[in-house]
Every structure is written in C-alpha cells, then in structure tokens.
Amino acid sequence: MAEDTGFRITYATMSSDNDALHEAYDRGIEEARGRLGLDHPFYVNGQERSGEGRVATTSPIDRDIVMGRFAQATAADVGDAVAAARAFAPTWAGTPWQERVQLLMRAADLISERRNVLSALMAFEVGKNRLEALGDVEESADLIRYYCHDMETNDGFVTPMTRLSPAEATSDVMRPHGVWGVISPFNFPMALAAGPTGAALVAGNTVVLKPATIGSLCGLEFWRTMIDAGVPAGAFHVVTGSGSVAGRELASLVDGVTFTGSYEVGMGIYRTFATDYPKPAICEMGGKNPVIVSRHADLDVAASGISRSAFGFGGQKCSAASRAYVEAPVYDELMERLIEKTSEVVVGNPLDRDVFLGPIIDEAAVTRYEEATAEAEKNGTVVEGGHRLTDGAMARGTFVAPTIVEAAADSWLWRRELFVPFVAIDRVASVAEGLVRANDTEYGLTAGFFSADDDEVARFLEGIDAGVVYVNRPSGATTGAWPAVQPFGGWKGSGTGGRGGGGPYYLTQYMREQSRTIIEN
Ligand code: UN1
Numbered sequence: 001m002a003e004d005t006g007f008r009i010t011y012a013t014m015s016s017d018n019d020a021l022h023e024a025y026d027r028g029i030e031e032a033r034g035r036l037g038l039d040h041p042f043y044v045n046g047q048e049r050s051g052e053g054r055v056a057t058t059s060p061i062d063r064d065i066v067m068g069r070f071a072q073a074t075a076a077d078v079g080d081a082v083a084a085a086r087a088f089a090p091t092w093a094g095t096p097w098q099e100r101v102q103l104l105m106r107a108a109d110l111i112s113e114r115r116n117v118l119s120a121l122m123a124f125e126v127g128k129n130r131l132e133a134l135g136d137v138e139e140s141a142d143l144i145r146y147y148c149h150d151m152e153t154n155d156g157f158v159t160p161m162t163r164l165s166p167a168e169a170t171s172d173v174m175r176p177h178g179v180w181g182v183i184s185p186f187n188f189p190m191a192l193a194a195g196p197t198g199a200a201l202v203a204g205n206t207v208v209l210k211p212a213t214i215g216s217l218c219g220l221e222f223w224r225t226m227i228d229a230g231v232p233a234g235a236f237h238v239v240t241g242s243g244s245v246a247g248r249e250l251a252s253l254v255d256g257v258t259f260t261g262s263y264e265v266g267m268g269i270y271r272t273f274a275t276d277y278p279k280p281a282i283c284e285m286g287g288k289n290p291v292i293v294s295r296h297a298d299l300d301v302a303a304s305g306i307s308r309s310a311f312g313f314g315g316q317k318c319s320a321a322s323r324a325y326v327e328a329p330v331y332d333e334l335m336e337r338l339i340e341k342t343s344e345v346v347v348g349n350p351l352d353r354d355v356f357l358g359p360i361i362d363e364a365a366v367t368r369y370e371e372a373t374a375e376a377e378k379n380g381t382v383v384e385g386g387h388r389l390t391d392g393a394m395a396r397g398t399f400v401a402p403t404i405v406e407a408a409a410d411s412w413l414w415r416r417e418l419f420v421p422f423v424a425i426d427r428v429a430s431v432a433e434g435l436v437r438a439n440d441t442e443y444g445l446t447a448g449f450f451s452a453d454d455d456e457v458a459r460f461l462e463g464i465d466a467g468v469v470y471v472n473r474p475s476g477a478t479t480g481a482w483p484a485v486q487p488f489g490g491w492k493g494s495g496t497g498g499r500g501g502g503g504p505y506y507l508t509q510y511m512r513e514q515s516r517t518i519i520e521n
C-alpha cells in the first residue's frame with residue numbers, strides 16, 4: 001500500500017514540503033533503480049513475446065543509465081495481438097458492465113498504491129519532476145475512475161425508450177466496437193496510455209496498447225498493474241516497438257483507435273484509418289497554446305501561470321504555453337516579473353526534491369531548442385535562457401535553460417510546435433488584437449487569459465478557438481487539466497473529438513448505439 005501522506009496531488013499542486021510524501025517517493029526511487037537496465041518482452045494473452053531485435057533506451061537525466069532493452073514487435077506479432085484481442089472480445093463485451101467497472105476500479109486503486117515506484121520509473125524514463133510524475137500516475141487512476149463513474153451514472157448506457165403500444169418494448173444500448181488500438185506518447189507515458197485504455201475497456205472493447213519507444217517501460221508497468229489487478233489477459237495486450245512498424249500495423253487492424261502524438265502522424269491515421277467502412281479514430285495532436293494578458297490583469301498571477309505552463313515538464317506537454325500576447329501598457333512590467341519567475345526555476349536532476357525542470361527528452365529536442373534560439377537571435381531577441389546546460393552531472397543529460405524570447409511577427413516561432421521550454425512574447429494594442437493573433441494557428445488545444453475585467457473575460461471565452469481554456473490561473477495558464485475537473489481535448493488541428501478526456505462526452509466515443517425493439521406476444 002502507498003502510505004497515506006494526507007496530501008492530494010494534481011497538476012495544480014504548486015509545491016509540497018510534505019516530508020512523508022517525499023520519504024515515500026525516495027523509497028520509490030530505490031525500488032525503481034532495481035528495475036532499470038533489464039530485458040523486456042511484450043505480452044500477447046499474458047504470454048511473453050520477444051519480437052525481432054531489441055532497442056535499448058537511456059534516461060534523459062544521464063545517458064549512462066540504461067532504462068531497458070525492449071523487444072520490437074513485428075507486424076506478425078501485432079497481428080497475433082489483435083487476433084487474440086478479437087478472440088476474447090465477445091467474452092469481454094458479454095461481461096456485465098458492473099463487473100468491468102469493479103475490475104477497473106480495482107486497477108485504478110492498484111495504480112494509486114504503486115504510485116511511488118511508478119512515478120520514480122517515469123522520472124528516470126522521461127525526466128518528469130516529482131509532482132509532475134506523481135500527478136501523471138494519479139491522473140491515470142483518476143481517468144479510469146472517471147470512466148467507471150460515467151458508466152455507472154449512465155446505468156451502463158442502457159436506456160428504456162418510449163413504447164408505441166403495450167406490446168412493444170424498445171431499449172437503447174451502447175455497445176463496444178470490438179478491438180481498440182491505443183498508441184500513446186512519451187510525455188504522459190502513464191496517463192495517455194491509461195485514459196484511452198480505461199475508457200475502451202470499461203466500454204467493453206478489448207485493447208492492444210503500443211506505447212512510445214521512450215515510455216515503453218511505463219507502458220509495460222501499466223499493463224502489469226492492470227493484469228495484477230485482475231483485468232483478463234485476453235482483454236488487454238501490450239506490444240512494444242516502432243511507430244512505423246508496430247504502430248502502423250496496429251492502426252491498420254483494429255476497429256477503433258486512439259492516437260496521441262504529433263499533428264502529422266495523427267492526421268495520417270485520421271485520413272487513412274477507415275478503408276472499408278467508417279470507424280472511429282480519436283486523435284489528440286499538438287498545440288501552439290497562447291496566453292493573453294490584459295492591462296487589467298494581476299501581473300504576478302499571470303507571470304506565475306505563464307512560467308509554470310511554458311516550463312513545466314520542459315514545455316513537452318501538448319498543453320504547454322508557447323506564445324504570450326501582452327497589452328502594451330503592462331508589457332514591460334509583465335516581462336520583468338516573468339524573467340524573475342524564470343530565474344527562480346530550479347533546473348537539475350528531477351529525482352531531487354526541489355527540482356522543477358528536468359532534462360528534455362532527447363538530443364533531437366536539444367537540436368530543436370537550438371534552432372529556435374538561433375531563429376530568435378536572428379529574427380528577434382533572446383531575453384532569458386537560450387543555452388544548453390552542462391554543469392556537473394548535467395553534462396551527461398539533455399538539459400537546457402528555460403527560455404523567453406521576443407520575435408518578429410512573421411517568425412516561425414509563432415507557428416511551429418517546439419516541445420521545449422521556450423516561450424515567445426509580444427506586445428499587442430488590445431485584447432481584441434491578442435485574440436486575433438491567438439487564433440492565428442492551425443491548432444486549438446488550450447489557451448489562457450489574465451484580466452480582472454468580467455466583460456473582457458466573456459469576450460475571451462466567446463472568441464478563443466480552443467478546447468480547454470483557463471482564466472486567471474496561477475498554477476498553469478494553459479496546462480494542468482485534471483479528470484472530472486477540466487475535460488481535455490482540442491479543436492482544429494489539435495484533436496478530432498472536441499470531446500475531452502476526463503469529461504462527460506468522452507466515453508461514448510468508444511461505443512456504438514443499438515436500438516432494440518421487441519414485440520411481445
Ligand atoms: C498532452 O500533453 O498530450 O492539461 C495532454 C495538461 C495535461 C495534458 C495532457 N493533462 O497539461
């Protein structure tokens with residue numbers, strides 16, 4: 001059992017000096033160390049499979065830490081996993097929904113119980129700080145709980161309908177599609193595997209999960225926790241391997257798919273998924289999330305919200321704040337406070353108690369960061385940061401300084417998703433101009449606004465094209481949605497649904513309606 005440290009962690013948790021929590025986490029780190037550097041098979045029907053070849057990954061904290069060597073699934077392995085899931089699908093769909101809910105609630109509790117070791121493994125694997133890693137694990141459990149709760153409040157989605165005569169009875173029943181594929185990203189390696197998997201399973205689909213290569217260990221640990229909790233091995237399978245082989249094959253075989261990742265890959269899946277007949281493809285893609293700061297804003301709150309959302313997990317959330325438009329009269333003061341907040345960001349080993357910003361994911365991310373900095377130097381000004389950090393042990397990892405830039409209006413820095421701790425700021429003459437520029441993007445995921453003026457707030461809410469919006473939020477201007485609190489999903493190029501995860505319209509995407517009329521004689 002995880003000790004009850006009496007402290008609830010979400011992404012909105014700003015700090016924790018709770019000793020019991022940290023001591024429990026420290027023990028999680030020690031347990032996690034014992035699980036590093038091992039060989040990992042993947043699992044079809046609970047049976048180990050070795051695929052073809054293994055890929056070793058290292059920790060972004062320190063290239064000398066080998067996370068593990070992960071078996072690479074071939075197209076044939078993925079075919080076997082989908083066939084196994086298909087064979088079990090009628091049994092799982094035929095299991096009373098109350099039993100599915102009971103099993104999944106147990107799985108959610110087991111995830112919470114194991115949160116310290118799971119989040120420490122995650123910190124090693126992707127470089128999340130303590131609160132962000134604990135948040136990711138607890139979000140996984142809460143997403144599953146939310147979908148179970150949704151199933152219960154809707155009575156299993158069985159609805160009695162109107163009778164045209166006493167002899168006629170019609171019920172409306174939401175039923176699963178069959179086999180669901182889940183392709184999850186590195187940045188929320190538990191939550192973005194657990195959320196779609198939990199929804200698909202509680203709805204009665206069987207699932208094949210393909211986690212990102214960096215994130216495979218968390219994916220496998222999530223799978224094991226579900227199986228340990230009693231989810232049948234026929235209902236949930238996991239394959240590790242590349243996106244171009246295993247991911248592509250998975251998307252070609254399943255009845256429904258949930259992909260979270262880049263716009264390019266997501267749109268590719270969305271365009272090609274349905275070949276023979278229409279099938280659901282839920283794609284959650286990128287963001288280029290804007291913040292608007294009005295002259296009526298509390299600037300301290302705004303600076304805090306921007307800093308936390310631009311630099312939290314190194315800007316590697318699709319919800320990260322990457323653009324800020326500030327009304328001219330408060331621009332200088334906002335910039336001053338933002339520089340101050342940024343200089344207070346503690347960068348270093350994310351396993352350490354007081355570190356906020358760990359490494360970014362890999363060398364390719366460092367290259368993107370360096371290209372963005374070069375563009376700001378050429379076409380604007382680097383106000384703060386802009387360099388790789390190599391002091392001491394950081395030399396063995398992929399650490400960079402949190403960065404604030406000013407950039408010319410036509411710079412690509414305003415358009416391209418970077419996924420690094422990097423925010424561009426500009427002056428605007430009015431909130432209306434801020435809105436026009438905020439919406440000038442192919443994306444529409446999250447957005448933030450800071451103002452004490454209610455009319456302005458109403459205009460922002462009406463005018464902004466984004467699925468998740470926050471007003472005057474110091475814990476995150478654009479990040480930190482929590483299940484049952486902020487449904488999370490994007491508009492435009494950010495997502496297919498406009499029906500957020502952890503919200504009331506998500507689960508039914510995993511089901512199809514059957515209207516059943518029976519004439520009694
Ligand atoms: C993602 O980064 O892919 O609101 C989505 C947040 C997180 C976002 C997760 N729940 O910041």
